[in-house]
Amino acid sequence: MTNDEVIKNTNYDLAIVGAGPAGLSAAIYASRGGLKTVVFEKALVGGQIVVTAEVENYPGFAETLTGFDIADKLKAHADKFGAEFKLEEVKAIGVEGLCKIIETDKGTYSTKSVIIATGAHPRKLQVPGEQKYTGRGVSYCATCDGALYRDKIVAVVGGGDSAIEEAIFLTKFAKKVYIIHRRDKLRAVKVIRDRVFKNKKVEYVWDSVVQGIDGGDMVETLHIYNRKLDEISDLKVDGVFIYIGIIPNNELVESRVELDPRGFIQTDEDMHTIIPGVFAAGDIIHKTLRQVVTANSDGATAAFSAEKWIEENSDKFD
Amino acid sequence: MTNDEVIKNTNYDLAIVGAGPAGLSAAIYASRGGLKTVVFEKALVGGQIVVTAEVENYPGFAETLTGFDIADKLKAHADKFGAEFKLEEVKAIGVEGLCKIIETDKGTYSTKSVIIATGAHPRKLQVPGEQKYTGRGVSYCATCDGALYRDKIVAVVGGGDSAIEEAIFLTKFAKKVYIIHRRDKLRAVKVIRDRVFKNKKVEYVWDSVVQGIDGGDMVETLHIYNRKLDEISDLKVDGVFIYIGIIPNNELVESRVELDPRGFIQTDEDMHTIIPGVFAAGDIIHKTLRQVVTANSDGATAAFSAEKWIEENSDKFD
Numbered sequence: 001m002t003n004d005e006v007i008k009n010t011n012y013d014l015a016i017v018g019a020g021p022a023g024l025s026a027a028i029y030a031s032r033g034g035l036k037t038v039v040f041e042k043a044l045v046g047g048q049i050v051v052t053a054e055v056e057n058y059p060g061f062a063e064t065l066t067g068f069d070i071a072d073k074l075k076a077h078a079d080k081f082g083a084e085f086k087l088e089e090v091k092a093i094g095v096e097g098l099c100k101i102i103e104t105d106k107g108t109y110s111t112k113s114v115i116i117a118t119g120a121h122p123r124k125l126q127v128p129g130e131q132k133y134t135g136r137g138v139s140y141c142a143t144c145d146g147a148l149y150r151d152k153i154v155a156v157v158g159g160g161d162s163a164i165e166e167a168i169f170l171t172k173f174a175k176k177v178y179i180i181h182r183r184d185k186l187r188a189v190k191v192i193r194d195r196v197f198k199n200k201k202v203e204y205v206w207d208s209v210v211q212g213i214d215g216g217d218m219v220e221t222l223h224i225y226n227r228k229l230d231e232i233s234d235l236k237v238d239g240v241f242i243y244i245g246i247i248p249n250n251e252l253v254e255s256r257v258e259l260d261p262r263g264f265i266q267t268d269e270d271m272h273t274i275i276p277g278v279f280a281a282g283d284i285i286h287k288t289l290r291q292v293v294t295a296n297s298d299g300a301t302a303a304f305s306a307e308k309w310i311e312e313n314s315d316k317f318d
Numbered sequence: 319m320t321n322d323e324v325i326k327n328t329n330y331d332l333a334i335v336g337a338g339p340a341g342l343s344a345a346i347y348a349s350r351g352g353l354k355t356v357v358f359e360k361a362l363v364g365g366q367i368v369v370t371a372e373v374e375n376y377p378g379f380a381e382t383l384t385g386f387d388i389a390d391k392l393k394a395h396a397d398k399f400g401a402e403f404k405l406e407e408v409k410a411i412g413v414e415g416l417c418k419i420i421e422t423d424k425g426t427y428s429t430k431s432v433i434i435a436t437g438a439h440p441r442k443l444q445v446p447g448e449q450k451y452t453g454r455g456v457s458y459c460a461t462c463d464g465a466l467y468r469d470k471i472v473a474v475v476g477g478g479d480s481a482i483e484e485a486i487f488l489t490k491f492a493k494k495v496y497i498i499h500r501r502d503k504l505r506a507v508k509v510i511r512d513r514v515f516k517n518k519k520v521e522y523v524w525d526s527v528v529q530g531i532d533g534g535d536m537v538e539t540l541h542i543y544n545r546k547l548d549e550i551s552d553l554k555v556d557g558v559f560i561y562i563g564i565i566p567n568n569e570l571v572e573s574r575v576e577l578d579p580r581g582f583i584q585t586d587e588d589m590h591t592i593i594p595g596v597f598a599a600g601d602i603i604h605k606t607l608r609q610v611v612t613a614n615s616d617g618a619t620a621a622f623s624a625e626k627w628i629e630e631n632s633d634k635f636d
Contacts (some may be wrong), residue, residue, distance in 0.1 A: 025377040032375055032465050034490035057350055058378065058386065059343040059614045060321065062395040070378065077380040143622065147350055168629060172352040191630065270606050288588050289619045293343065296377045297615030301607045304461065311486060312509065 004210035012038050012111035014306050015102050017090050017252065020047020021292045022282025023117035024074035025299030026306075031081035033307050038111070039078070040104060042089035046071025047119050048283070049292060056147060058292045067135075070292060098277060098316055112317055113277040113306040116253055116265065117299060120283040120290070124278075125157065129213030135241045137219025140246075142166035143291065146237070149174045152238035155222060156180070157210055163243035164188040164196050170241065171201040178235060180205040184225065206237065213240065248284050253295050260286040271302035272309070279306055325409040330429035331354050332624050333420050335570065336410045338365020339610045340600025341435035342392035344618030344624075349626050350400035356429070357396070358422060364389025365437050366601070367610060374465060376610045385453075388610060402431045411570050416595060416634055431595040432625040434571055434583065435617060438601040438608070441563035443475065447531030448607055449559075455537025458564075460484035461609065463557070467492045470556035471542060473499065475528055481561035482506040482514050488559065496546035496553065498523040500545065525554065531558065566602050578604040589620035591625070597624055 014030050019041035030037040044050050047066035056064050065073075072189050076083075088104035093114060095101075102109045121142035125128060130138055142156075146169055152162040154174045156167040160180035160203045165188075170177045179186075179196070184206045196202055205224060211232070212223035222235045248263045257273040257280070258266040264286040271279045281298035283290045310317070332346040332348050334341045337359035364367050367385035374382050386497070393403075406422035406448070411432060413419075420427045440458035441614050442448060442614060448456055457463040460474075464487055472492045474485040477499035483506075488495045497504075502524045514520055529550070532543035540553045566581045575591040576584040582604040589597045599616035601608045628635070 025485065028375060028377050033461070033487070057346060057618075058620070059339070059346050059395055060376065060378065060391040062391065062398045071379065073378040077377060080380045116376040143351070165626070165629075169351070169625075195632070249588070289617055289622045291615075293611070293618050294615040297609075300375075300377070300609055300611050304607045307487075308483070311483075311513065314513065 005029045012109060013072050013310055014113045015109060015111040016115045016117055018047065018117035018118060018119055020044040020119050020282060021074060022295035023047060024078050025296035026117060026281055026303040027078035029300045029303035030082060031305065033303065035075040035307055037049050038086060040086050040090050054148060055065035055292065083225060084269060090252060095190050095275060098313060100277065101107060110241040112310050114141050115306060116280040116284060117282045118249040118284055120246050120248045122242060123247055125210055125242055127210055127212050133213050133215060133219045137215060138213060139239060139241050142169050142241050146170050146173050154239040154241060155235065155237045156241045158243035159183060159186040159188065161188045161192055164192050166243055167202060168196055168199060171199055177202050179211060180208050180279050184210050199215065208237045232305050250284060256265050270305035271298055272305055277309055330354050330427060331583045331628055332431045333427060333429040334435055336365065336435035336437055337436060338437050338533045338600060338613065339392060340613035340617040341366060341615035342396050343561050344395035344599055344621040345401035346399060347618045347621035348624065349396060349401040351621065353625055356402045356404060358404050358406050358408050363393050372466060375612065376549050400514040408570060413593060416631060418595065430628050433620045433624060434598040434602060436567040436602055438509055438564050438566045440560060441565055443528055443560055445528055445530050451531050451533060451537045455533060455549045456531060457557060457559050460559050461579060462486050464488050469493050472517050472557040472559060473553065473555045474559045474561060476561035477501060477504040477506065479510055482510050484559060484561055486514055486517060489517055495520050496523050498526050498528060510588045552618060568602060588623035589616055595627055
């Protein structure tokens, strides 16, 4: 990278990496607030929500929307205030003094501040049918989709705290909840185990892994392999919730920011990381609840904080 | 209060105090999540936003909405999932073991958990015209309304950090920003003072207080009293931003929860106060950015946390 290249592309106030809800909300706030803002997205604007069939709980939309609808609305809102979008994959983020250098698969850009909004992704089973039925019976979020399974039969895959908590949550709606776990005991802590063992709607499928997901338009059958008995069987369900871990997309900064034990970025309450002028927002940060509305809130706060940070350091950029 | 009265009204899982965005979002999440939820509001559903003429930055609504529109949408969303609303003023919140007793001007209710979402209010000038023109030229939030004053003339009343930061922010849009301050120097910290004194769009009206706000449909004139010269004059403006403090509505719990130095409630990241089962959300909590989207996010997180807390303590309620 020569100096010429950098100078050619300078003059962004803020670069946002990732165009999911957090990034889009940050773009709305930042561009409305007068920051020259660019958003980089490597795949689909909307992020993870575009694989969600129905979003019932983004406050303000009583009508059920698809993830695409929400993404479109957020994108249109950011467009209105003039945020610039580039469908480029960010490969590296450099820091030179207070300036940040963004290298993508197509070019090099410099910016005063950055918001990392690259999100997270659920660990996949990686079995046939999983991808095909995502949003059509396969879900990674009971808080999002549980209410859609009233009086239905669902399965939860996993044995950790969140798997079991979500299984308990699902018993509020579903008439039966199978817990499919590859061992013969749960990894969840005792208080949660005690609670689930008292719940009469829950049935256990021990020592078993899901090998395939089948159905018509929607999920109908799970192909199960019992490792102890070395037997294959089918389980009829209307939905399957996969809780075998969530992985933060932290590759761009993991060695330079503070992470929690699971790899999520630690920010202060202004969404600032320990790198001056580098903020983080949305599913990638350490937080309690990962939802569109919390991502949007993080994004707004990060943009607001970026604007204050630039203003406070304005003499150093001239 | 007799035991009979309490028993008669038991069996709420969650009582939400305040039906602004935080309370409404909490109601959406809680009732969708299967909690029996009641929302108490003493005045208008929607809270402070109903006095905001235009909301341009609730992510997802590119079209400009009135505060009423947003309140209606959030209320309809909460109604859809069955949250119960009571137009009653909460007078006291008692704690008996893990149960909470809510006393209103009309009755007594018991509940497992509470979310305090009573908000905050800007300190008013309390001069003629202020109330009449609120939302029509009088604003208490530059982040909300600044972009509506492109190439207009505005005044900021106040001399503290936020007044001056917002004045600087407003220079991005307005062609001129008056700072009206009752003293002859700013109270804001040096770094902020240095910055504003370099800004050529800002003009100062020292030793002065606003005594009245006038206009037609919208604000046109401020009546100014110079305390040092003992003189009255008129100032032509298109808008006036009043930044003389924001006051948390913390009366119900102030002696029992942790507060920051300005009286806002300190919560943990789950929105939990130090009282088990009592959560707080929205403008009343200690936070960076007070906006509809951040209030909604707090409300969602508080409801999620209340649900987990009830589940964890479920054996103690039976």
